[in-house]
Amino acid sequence: MKTEDITTGFDWKYAPAPEAKDHIKLKTQYDLFINGKFVKPNSKKYFDTVNPSTEEKIASIAQANAKDVDSAVTAAKTAYDKTWKKMPAKERAKYIFRIARVIQERARELGVIESMDGGKPIRESRDFDVPTAANHFFYYAGWADKLDYAFPNRKPESLGVAAQIIPWNFPLLMAAWKIAPALATGNTVVLKPAESTSLTALKLAEIIQECDLPPGVVNIITGFGDAGAAMVAHPLVNKIAFTGSTDVGKIIQKAIAGTNKKATLELGGKAANIIFDDAPINQAVEGIVNGIFFNQGHVCCAGSRLFVQENVAEEVIQKLKARMQTLIVGDPLDKNTDIGAINSKEQLDKINEYLKIGVKEGLELFQTSAAVPKKGFYCKPTLFIGAAQSNRVVQEEIFGPVLTIQTFRTIEEVIEKANNIPYGLSAGVWTDKGSKIFNLTTKLRAGVIWANTYNKFDPTSPFGGYKESGFGREGGLHGLMPYLKF
Amino acid sequence: MKHDFKHSPAVDQVGIEERVARFNTRSIKKESKLSGLKLALNMIDLTTLEGKDTEGKVKQMCYKAMHVADDLPGLPTVAAVCVYPNHVKTAKQVLKNSQVKIASVATAFPSGNSTLKIKLDDTKLAIDSGADEVDMVISRGEFLKGNYNFVFDEIAAIKNACGKVRLKVILETGELSTLDNVRKASDIAILAGADFIKTSTGKIQPAATMPVTLVMLEAIKDHYLKTNVMIGMKPAGGISTAKNALQYLVMLYETLGPKWMSNEWFRFGASSLANDIVLQLGKEQKGVYYSKDYISID
Numbered sequence: 035m036k037t038e039d040i041t042t043g044f045d046w047k048y049a050p051a052p053e054a055k056d057h058i059k060l061k062t063q064y065d066l067f068i069n070g071k072f073v074k075p076n077s078k079k080y081f082d083t084v085n086p087s088t089e090e091k092i093a094s095i096a097q098a099n100a101k102d103v104d105s106a107v108t109a110a111k112t113a114y115d116k117t118w119k120k121m122p123a124k125e126r127a128k129y130i131f132r133i134a135r136v137i138q139e140r141a142r143e144l145g146v147i148e149s150m151d152g153g154k155p156i157r158e159s160r161d162f163d164v165p166t167a168a169n170h171f172f173y174y175a176g177w178a179d180k181l182d183y184a185f186p187n188r189k190p191e192s193l194g195v196a197a198q199i200i201p202w203n204f205p206l207l208m209a210a211w212k213i214a215p216a217l218a219t220g221n222t223v224v225l226k227p228a229e230s231t232s233l234t235a236l237k238l239a240e241i242i243q244e245c246d247l248p249p250g251v252v253n254i255i256t257g258f259g260d261a262g263a264a265m266v267a268h269p270l271v272n273k274i275a276f277t278g279s280t281d282v283g284k285i286i287q288k289a290i291a292g293t294n295k296k297a298t299l300e301l302g303g304k305a306a307n308i309i310f311d312d313a314p315i316n317q318a319v320e321g322i323v324n325g326i327f328f329n330q331g332h333v334c335c336a337g338s339r340l341f342v343q344e345n346v347a348e349e350v351i352q353k354l355k356a357r358m359q360t361l362i363v364g365d366p367l368d369k370n371t372d373i374g375a376i377n378s379k380e381q382l383d384k385i386n387e388y389l390k391i392g393v394k395e396g397l398e399l400f401q402t403s404a405a406v407p408k409k410g411f412y413c414k415p416t417l418f419i420g421a422a423q424s425n426r427v428v429q430e431e432i433f434g435p436v437l438t439i440q441t442f443r444t445i446e447e448v449i450e451k452a453n454n455i456p457y458g459l460s461a462g463v464w465t466d467k468g469s470k471i472f473n474l475t476t477k478l479r480a481g482v483i484w485a486n487t488y489n490k491f492d493p494t495s496p497f498g499g500y501k502e503s504g505f506g507r508e509g510g511l512h513g514l515m516p517y518l519k520f
Numbered sequence: 521m522k523h524d525f526k527h528s529p530a531v532d533q534v535g536i537e538e539r540v541a542r543f544n545t546r547s548i549k550k551e552s553k554l555s556g557l558k559l560a561l562n563m564i565d566l567t568t569l570e571g572k573d574t575e576g577k578v579k580q581m582c583y584k585a586m587h588v589a590d591d592l593p594g595l596p597t598v599a600a601v602c603v604y605p606n607h608v609k610t611a612k613q614v615l616k617n618s619q620v621k622i623a624s625v626a627t628a629f630p631s632g633n634s635t636l637k638i639k640l641d642d643t644k645l646a647i648d649s650g651a652d653e654v655d656m657v658i659s660r661g662e663f664l665k666g667n668y669n670f671v672f673d674e675i676a677a678i679k680n681a682c683g684k685v686r687l688k689v690i691l692e693t694g695e696l697s698t699l700d701n702v703r704k705a706s707d708i709a710i711l712a713g714a715d716f717i718k719t720s721t722g723k724i725q726p727a728a729t730m731p732v733t734l735v736m737l738e739a740i741k742d743h744y745l746k747t748n749v750m751i752g753m754k755p756a757g758g759i760s761t762a763k764n765a766l767q768y769l770v771m772l773y774e775t776l777g778p779k780w781m782s783n784e785w786f787r788f789g790a791s792s793l794a795n796d797i798v799l800q801l802g803k804e805q806k807g808v809y810y811s812k813d814y815i816s817i818d
Contacts, residue, residue, distance in 0.1 A: 044555070044778055044782075045778045046552060046555070046769070046773050046778065046781060047551075047552060048546065048549075048552045049549045049550040049551050049553070050549075051548075051549045157545055161545070313530065314529065314530040314532035314535060315529060315530075316529075316535075316738045316741075316742075317531070317532040317535030317539070318535075320535055320539050321535065349745075352745065353745075360774045369546075369547040370546055370547055466530040466532075486532050486534070486535065487534060487535065487538075
């Protein structure tokens with residue numbers, strides 16, 4: 035019996051394990067979901083949505099203009115006044131529970147579409163995006179008839195019409211984050227997904243239709259920034275909820291100045307992930323990888339600035355490089371893919387621009403050696419070693435799989451550097467010592483701080499930022515407040 | 521140089537468990553599954569460690585070690601058989617012309633509660649009878665007392681007695697209670713001269729688990745990064761399905777890399793795993809699962 039071929043050690047290649055997509059039903063053209071029906075856009079225009087891993091068109095998406103926005107907001111206002119506001123809270127809850135259950139039933143379909151349209155690996159859409167989206171609906175459904183207990187003696191009341199604008203990094207999950215608390219608190223909704231990832235929001239519209247929600251309670255319109263601006267400016271809108279870039283957040287702030295519209299803004303981030311020498315180093319390395327390479331780094335709370343204590347920096351960087359070499363970059367629909375496609379050509383161009391800037395700033399660049407597919411928008415996992423506070427790649431949000439590495443000696447130094455940034459969304463701390471964790475969590479100016487883990491999300495836990503990362507909290511009990519008046 | 525074993529690197533249990541969960545989402549199909557299963561088969565230490573073991577049972581197991589499934593051409597043998605010292609001679613008779621190695625447990629297995637002299641005699645009995653590898657147990661009582669240097673010295677003494685015979689050190693992780701202790705015991709064993717570190721005797725539950733094995737693989741990795749010396753790993757007990765074996769191989773591959781992907785550096789201590797692998801390989805070759813009645817149970 036010959037066994038030489040397998041006793042000398044071998045490089046194990048995982049055979050492709052593609053998730054089937056033959057069960058997916060997609061239309062060639064999608065219209066706007068207004069007042070419970072899919073209607074053609076007033077503009078008569080459609081734009082293409084593209085699969086970023088193949089660069090092929092998936093479907094045509096209706097482009098809403100100001101008139102479409104007006105009919106969506108009017109429908110939401112009418113639904114609010116005539117049905118939703120008057121409905122007993124426990125009846126509202128039943129609808130939200132129903133949405134959660136149908137998301138679970140159609141999880142596989144939603145996961146595959148999310149990966150096709152957005153480029154994220156199926157492992158993430160299957161194990162994170164879709165189940166967490168369902169959990170948000172379940173969680174807020176539970177609150178709907180308990181608001182008086184959530185805020186005792188404060189007589190919480192709904193606001194009216196919520197205009198919600200969401201980004202392309204977690205399309206279905208962000209829709210759930212926005213719609214679930216709005217409905218639970220008795221508001222009606224006009225939601226606009228990002229133009230590059232409209233499909234799962236439109237699938238959610240189908241689910242909402244299937245769940246028999248009263249017409250107009252949830253309206254989903256697709257289009258570009260002009261439609262978003264029209265939503266923000268519409269006089270019948272009472273509440274703006276926006277997740278996206280800090281630049282657009284500032285524009286929204288200006289637009290609603292002097293009105294009584296309430297707003298929640300969840301904007302950019304540039305989180306510090308801090309590794310002390312007494313940390314569990316091997317798990318910290320894993321946490322660094324999850325922090326920055328989760329969803330190709332398209333995460334506002336990504337741990338994009340790594341701070342390593344000087345005496346373990348060499349070990350951490352060596353292990354991090356080795357771990358990165360095992361990351362599989364490729365077809366988002368392959369179950370073994372760790373890092374999928376960059377969401378769009380524009381975003382890839384932006385990341386590549388930052389790669390050039392980092393190199394020009396004199397930083398040491400490290401990228402993994404495995405080849406990436408020729409077709410599609412891909413970026414190799416990247417490190418910039420030897421970075422400093424003054425580097426642009428440290429100061430500006432790249433929103434891609436790019437990590438800058440800085441070293442530090444003392445706790446005071448790392449706190450000062452971690453806070454020395456306009457953003458303040460999240461941070462990570464790695465140490466085996468509990469007292470050090472509490473010391474840092476009180477001094478870091480960030481909305482979310484993870485200790486010995488990273489990128490953990492739960493519907494029961496509030497999420498949101500400080501400084502230019504925005505204001506207002508989503509998730510948990512806190513996530514109800516922005517949709518209520520007292 | 522005296523090592524301070526009180527300060528082994530910290531281990532975060534939550535992080536370990538998450539990493540293991542991630543290994544288990546790997547989808548191993550087609551050729552990668554076939555080659556993985558054959559490799560796993562070739563890494564098995566086919567084991568019988570019972571008080572009631574007979575000469576006949578040991579002989580049958582040794583025959584099986586060389587002929588795992590004769591109706592499926594192209595299968596490798598297992599790596600070794602693992603028996604008590606008094607059965608090594610019997611195993612040697614059957615296996616003398618094969619490449620299947622003979623591993624013998626020793627050192628007052630499974631409890632390890634005896635004197636160093638008796639442990640050394642036990643080891644000598646195994647080696648003189650013809651064992652190629654010795655599987656020793658550490659003194660868990662002394663370890664838990666914090667008597668780390670006692671544990672270190674004992675392993676070093678046994679290693680000295682082994683000479684060129686490869687030494688596997690069983691930590692009995694089911695009795696060590698925390699992953700931090702598993703890491704510490706791994707470091708002690710490696711520095712004391714272990715060629716392999718092994719999770720369990722199979723007599724204590726839980727036996728091998730993926731989190732425990734990952735902690736031990738990390739100890740091996742850290743040692744390799746510092747010294748360039750490779751140490752082997754043997755999870756033992758509780759791995760009985762081909763699927764689980766593939767998950768272990770994914771963990772090995774993504775933690776230590778291709779160099780460790782051979783029975784020179786990784787073993788499964790198992791008795792029923794071989795048959796499940798045969799069942800799965802038979803399905804790949806014949807297209808259908810055949811009845812377990814077609815697979816011999818020795």
